[in-house]
Amino acid sequence: MSWLLRELKYIDGKDANKETAEFDLHFEKVYRWMASSMTEKDSFITCIWKLSRRYLIQKPDFINVSKTLMEEVVRPSDQGQIPQDGDDISVIDEDYQALSTKEESDLELLMSECQAAISNAESFAEQLSKQLSVLDGANIHSIMGSEDQVLNLMRLLDDGIQQAEHIENRLNCYDSTLQNVKEQMEVMKDKDTLMTIRNKNHQQLLEELDNLITRLDLDDQSIKNLLDGDLSKPGGIYDCTQAAHALQRCVNADIHPALLKMGAVEEQQKRFSKLTASFAKSLARHLNNLFIHQGNEIGETLSRYAGDLKLPPHHSSHRDLTPYAELMLWLKTSDRRSFDELTKVYTNNLSKLYTKEIQDFLELARQLLLGKGDKTRLDTGSDLLNIAKVSGSTNSLGRPLESRGRSPSMQSVDSVSISHHGSDSDLAVRQLFDQVLDKVLSEMEPVCLAEQDFCMRFFHLMSDTADFKEQIQSNDDSANSDIWMPRKPALTVEEYFVENLGAGLYRRRASVQMRQLNEEVRQMMSELFPSLERDLESFIVVADKLDGFYSMYMLVRMGQHVINAQDTGSFLSVTFASSLVKIKRNFDKFINNQMRSIEETKVSKKNKCGIISFVRSFEDFANQAEVIFRSRRTDLDKAYMKLVNCIFSQIQRVAAEHQKTPREVIMMENYHRLFSILSHLKNSCLENDRKAAKTKYQECLAAYTTTMLGRPLEKLHTFFEGVEGRVASGVKPEEVGFQLAFSKQELRKVIKEYPIKEVKKGLEHMYKKVEKHLSEEENLLQVVWLSSQDEFIKQCEHYKYLINKCYPDSGICLEFSIDDVLKYFSDIAQSH
Structure with a gap:
């Protein structure tokens, strides 16, 4: 707080003799103070006394204050100081003045009159004293002679004093008059300051009221659009969207909390709440009908693509709903309950459509694999299934089988053995399966990603609803052009769709940037595709039952789709990854079945053994696997190592059990064939096995040669x-x-x-x-x-x-x- 010095009436020091840190300042009110020390109190009172003496006409009174505090500090004179040895006398005696020229000439004349002035200073001083006495006497006689003049001088001095007193009285009168004028001027100044503040407050109040009215003013056209807007036409959607933006600006207006208590503001806010509830209800009803209508179009959509191994696109439904994207964001901000209910209606209706489409799609794929479907419709515009007619010496890997002549007696291996999976017809069917599987995964990916992209934009799953105000203010910003709303109501429907659909929905799909999707997106996608993972797993199970070799194709294809996925956290990527785990288990089971088949292999004992069936089949398996596994080589290498180790041990078992062919011959021939296969593979992980096969072959050759000779x-x-x-x-x-x-x-x-x-x-x-x-x-x-x-x-x-x-x-x-x-x-x- 601060006060004007002239407003101070008096200072009460409490006690002039007793030391106390308390003192009072009397203005219009009395303020009691406590200094931290007596020195601080005395310094403060002395400063106040000096300022009042210097600047104030009407000075405050000082009560119970020591008089020593109200005295001017006089600097002590240095004239009485005694110069010390070596001090400069001219510096110490500041009043010393040098003799003038006349004084020097008079002094020289006086000394010339006395011959002993220089030689006898005492006689010269005595002579001077005598002359001074004579002069003093003469002065006294002169003064006594001029008494009348002195009396006249005294009278003049008395007259002067009277005139001075008269002038002083006039000055005091003038001073009292000016004091009144000063007080009046100060009062006028204070009144002028108050008037200025009052005018400024009035201006600020007027500006605040204008701002408040502007922020809470919703034009009649916007109100009409909110109450009677046509949401079935692009122009009506645009008008309703702009009206919703205006309403949202009014609802989210930045108003001081104190102004919210005004009756007019409360009434206006209630009006806005009613408008919000009314428009939210009509918007929710309209969108609810749209969602239900789209969900009921199953028959038309499926019949259009009946017989084609192709998932129906939903471009048209997305196109129809795209103009409502900003209104959905407004609804999400204004009425979250209605927004959540609409989301459930959309997922419930569209999930039925997607479930039916995917099930029919996968059923058609199964029929193609079973040979009951129209294979020529696998891929429109391309002849992918000519491979079904493949015959001759080339397998599905595009390389010669390199298999050698096989004894008829070697075809008695168990049905699960890999030797039954190498015929030309089987290879053609496997390549057909590879094409069908790639088609299935390639069709699912764009459909799921398009739906996911649409849901993210339409339901604004990745946007913060708290930033709705900023999004409204930046509608014209190019960075937010993906809201997909026409900025000009004059556009026709065709122009609007051409201008916004491609640039809005699929532009993000083409982007190489990866988005980290949150749990809300995956949850909604799982509701839209509730049976996708189950149906895909069922397809995998059926394919695995048809041919264990299919697990190899599925492992590679599914792995490629998982690795190349743009959105690693998307619902489809998670679903494919889960299916990939199941496929990996099937592949491991397939390898284990091959190992069990090798272990259970029985060779006819009536004929000579030759190359054992599982060694010959491993060659076919390796030839196919090398081209199939362009990726995920780790899984193939592990399978190789398991199979080769099993083959090593089983060659010795078969050689020991066979009675017609010598043991060394069986081991020599089969280890030689295995060495040839492993050398052809040129796989670093099998290098030790290749060397071991060569060593065993050479040992068996030497042993047989020695025994036979x-x-x-x-x-x-x-x-x-x-x-x-x-x-x-x-x-x-x-x-x-x-x-x-x-x-x-x-x-x-x-x-x-x-x-x-x-x-x-x-x-x-x-x-x-x-x-x-x-x-x-x-x-x-x-x-x-x-x-x-x-x-x-x-x-x-x-x-x-x-x-x-x-x-x-x-x-x-x-x-x-x-x-x-x-x-x-x-x-x-x-x-x-």
Whole structure:
């Protein structure tokens, strides 16, 4: 608070002698104060006293205040200071004045008159004193002689004093008069200030009232549009929308809370509430009828696309409802209950339509897969189903099957085995399924996204209703042009739809920006498509029952749609992701079934084994899977590893169980085929398995060669085993020939039993036996024969080594040479 100094009447210090921090200021009212200290109180009172002395004519009174506080502070004089040693006297004595020229000449004249003025200062001072006494006496006589003049001077001084008193009285009179004038002027100034404030307040009040009336004024045309507007025509919709905006501006007007208590404001607000309720009721009734009418058009929509594997688009229904988008936002802000009820009506009616369409659509797809539908109508304008006529040596992967000849006895594998899934007709059907599945997913995606985009815009699921006022104010902003309302009522219906439909509804669909959808959007979509996930799962189950291979196509196709989805949080993406989980389980089940089929494989024991059926089928499986799985390679690699490990173990089981074909032959041929398959795949995750297959093949080849070759020169082999035994027992090699059982004569006798003809006959018998064991499908006969040749030559070389070591200089040698052996092996191979 503040006061004018002239309004202060007096200050009460409470007690002039006793120290107290309390004091009172008397204006029109008495204000009691408490200083924080006596020093602060004294400083404040002294300051007030000085200001009043300087500026006020009528000064306030000071009561109970020490007089020392009301005295001028006089700066002490420095004349009495005694200069210290070294001080500058001219600085200390500020009143010192130098002698003038006349005074110097008079002083010199006086000193010249006294000869001893310089030499005898005392006599000079005494002389001066005498002269001063003479002058004082002369002055006294002169004054006494001029007494009359003094009396005249006194009279003049008395007259002057009287005149001064008279002037002072006149001045006091003038001062009192001016004091009255000053008080009157101050009063006039205060009145002028009050008048200025009053006028300013009146102006502000007038402006506030004008602003209030402007904000709460709804024109008659808007009221008429709200009460009697035609919501069935574009022009009427536009007028009602503008009227709703105007009403909303009035309802949301920024008014001071105190003004809301005015009777007129309350009455106007009640009027607006009635208008809002009336228009909301008529708008809700009209939109309710529109929603019900659209939901009842099932027969017409379905009949239009009957027989086509195509989901009916809802462009027309969206187009018809688009002009009401801003009114729906107004309804959401003004009457949330009616808005929620309309939302339920829309979802209830449209869900029936979508449920029927999707069920019929998926049923037609199932009929196509079962061969009962019109396949030529799968995709209008394209011939996607010529693949059903595919025949020859090319499978659905577009590459040769690379399968080799199969024994008829190998076709007795269990029905779930993958060997039954590789025929040309089955491959064509699978490619048909792939096309149908892609068509199903491609048709569902635009329909669901279009409906989701429409619901987001029409029901304003992603907008905050609190910002409705800002949206109304920015209707002309290009950033908000997606409200889809015509800005010019002069547009015709056709012009309006052409101008707004493409730029409004599907422009956002074409955008690559991803939107994070909230739970409200997904909830509404789940109500519009209540059975989509269930129907899609049913389709997946049917397809999986038709052919387990379909799970591979579904896994890849569904994975592509999930990965390429623009809106990762949309209802459709979540639904596809859920279906993808089920498909992944079916795929894992399919792989497990293949493993179980491999484990349960039984091979005929009456015929030679050859390539086991599951090894041959794995080749077909891998050829198809490599092209099918362009994505989700992780799932395929895991399946590969499971199947290969199972095949490894089951090859050994079948080889051990088969009685007609040697165990080593079965393992050799099948590991060789498996190595060839894995090498062709060039899959890094199967590199260890490829190396293991190669190792096992080489081990089995060596084992079979050794076993099959056996002892072609039996007696010779027995003889040299005995020789090696004697050497091992400690007999010197050159002394072995002196023993009776291993003499040179016995050695020559044994060698004569194996002439050239006998050796060749034994080799031919061995070739026929190998040929009987090996299958033509894998074509390893030449490989085994070359391996046998190497082993036989090693035995012969060993016999020659022992002869040279134990029978030196005996001249004994085999009746055939290494070249003869090579020629025999070559002739036998060429003859067959």
